[in-house]
Amino acid sequence: xxxxxxxxxxxxxxxxxxxxxxxxxxxxxxxxxxxxxxxxxxxxxxxxxxxxxxxxxxxxxxxxxxxxxxxxxxxxxxxxxxxxxxxxxxxxxxxxxxxxxxxxxxxxxxxxxxxxxxxxxxxxxxxxxxxxxxxxxxxxxxxxxxxxxxxxxxxxxxxxxxxxxxxxxxxxxxxxxxxxxxxxxxxxxxxxxxxxxxxxxxxxxxxxxxxxxxxxxx
Ligand code: DX5
Ligand code: ZN
Numbered sequence: 360x361x362x363x364x365x366x367x368x369x370x371x372x373x374x375x376x377x378x379x380x381x382x383x384x385x386x387x388x389x390x391x392x393x394x395x396x397x398x399x400x401x402x403x404x405x406x407x408x409x410x411x412x413x414x415x416x417x418x419x420x421x422x423x424x425x426x427x428x429x430x431x432x433x434x435x436x437x438x439x440x441x442x443x444x445x446x447x448x449x450x451x452x453x454x455x456x457x458x459x460x461x462x463x464x465x466x467x468x469x470x471x472x473x474x475x476x477x478x479x480x481x482x483x484x485x486x487x488x489x490x491x492x493x494x495x496x497x498x499x500x501x502x503x504x505x506x507x508x509x510x511x512x513x514x515x516x517x518x519x520x521x522x523x524x525x526x527x528x529x530x531x532x533x534x535x536x537x538x539x540x541x542x543x544x545x546x547x548x549x550x551x552x553x554x555x556x557x558x559x560x561x562x563x564x565x566x567x568x569x570x571x572x573x574x575x576x577x
Pocket of ligand 2: 364387388389420549
């Protein structure tokens, strides 16, 4: 699945910018609170408006403090997938359960400096694992290939029958890097700059999808 990140879109024209990627699978929405990360972006009111403006499933990536309090509200609003950071959560399992009982998929994100091993046991409570392939906070950063070790580990867990999970990569995904991420075992690919920085965002989505499919393991 390809999930264009509207962080790189024109915030004054979000409805049109969603339409420009109507061939995408999910629309990735980065909520940042200027506390968990230094950047400040959008929150629940904009997500509510976007839900009325597009049929694309919204993939909300919450880079915020106190996700235990806020994340279930994104699910209540109608987001398809709600991902929060393990570094910010006080009770990740309770929050995942609250998201799921509000009808959304629950996602756990691990930032660049966070190892995955301590959290493998948690993953059975989640539908999505988001592996940051940059340090969370800003679009347009360079992909960090070493992060794919976490993707490989997650893929191993899934394939050995322990888990049912989407493995999502986020940060620096482009035509040059998506193949490596697919080969490592990712199956959801977030791309901001590579989609909204292109002349034709819809074509960029399709091009990325073809490149990923070519390299995904069976
Ligand atoms: C950054 C966000 C990403 C960002 C990726 O913390 O989580 O979703 O939009 O942007 P690119 O694709 O430009 O690296
Ligand atoms: Zn993101």
